[in-house]
Each structure stands twice: as structure tokens, then as C-alpha cells.
Amino acid sequence: MSNQHALQQLRQQLQQQLQDEVQAISDIAESAQASADTVTLDQTRMGRLSRMDAMQGQAMAQATNARRSARLVAIQAALTRMQHGNYGDCQECGEQIAWARLQVNAAVSLCIHCAEQSPTA
Numbered sequence: 439m440s441n442q443h444a445l446q447q448l449r450q451q452l453q454q455q456l457q458d459e460v461q462a463i464s465d466i467a468e469s470a471q472a473s474a475d476t477v478t479l480d481q482t483r484m485g486r487l488s489r490m491d492a493m494q495g496q497a498m499a500q501a502t503n504a505r506r507s508a509r510l511v512a513i514q515a516a517l518t519r520m521q522h523g524n525y526g527d528c529q530e531c532g533e534q535i536a537w538a539r540l541q542v543n544a545a546v547s548l549c550i551h552c553a554e555q556s557p558t559a
């Protein structure tokens with residue numbers, strides 16, 4: 439498989455992931471809104487424990503949403519790098535990221551060495 443062909447496949451994969459993530463985020467935003475409404479409206483009728491449950495669920499939904507947003511940004515950045523022709527270059531040291539690594543996570547922006555130094559990547 440040539441690199442050009444592999445790149446094309448990864449681009450399609452990323453675009454699909456991007457669509458999926460956008461869809462998932464809007465689904466979560468809706469359900470988070472719904473549970474936020476529940477907490478507000480049912481406050482007088484709900485017991486203290488179930489209200490805490492609802493608030494906990496809300497916090498978890500927000501955390502998931504934040505993770506998904508970060509993922510979305512990473513995918514968009516990868517697609518931008520494809521447009522600029524520097525996709526697959528490590529954003530830290532500039533070395534070529536291994537294809538095997540890109541195929542596992544096409545949105546990855548650091549080579550394996552830099553990723554190991556950076557716990558957030």
C-alpha cells in the first residue's frame with residue numbers, strides 16, 4: 439500500500455469520525471439539556487439523594503461532552519494538516535509519525551516519543 443493511498447484512506451476515516459463525533463456531541467448536548475431541566479423542574483418533588491444522582495449524571499455528561507469536544511478539535515486539526523500537506527508530521531519535533539500509529543488514531547498529532555513525554559496528548 440503506497441503512502442498516498444494510505445493517506446486517502448485515513449482522510450476518509452477522519453472525515454467519517456468527524457461526522458460521527460459531531461452527531462454524538464449534539465445528541466449529548468440534547469440529553470444534558472434534558473437532565474438539566476429535570477434537576478430544575480423536579481427539585482421540590484425529588485428526594486435529596488435522587489437529586490444528587492441527577493446532578494452527578496449531569497456532571498458526567500458534561501465531562502463526556504468536554505472529552506468529545508477535545509476529540510473534535512483534534513480531528514479538525516488533523517484534517518487541516520492534511521489540507522496543508524503536513525499531515526503525519528509530529529507537531530512537537532517534526533518527525534514523521536509512524537503509519538501504524540496514525541492508523542490506530544488518525545487524529546494523533548505527536549510521534550510516539552513526544553506523546554510519551556506529554557501525558558495530555
Ligand SMILES: [Zn+2]
Pocket residue numbers: 528529530531532533548549550551552553
Ligand atoms: Zn515527536
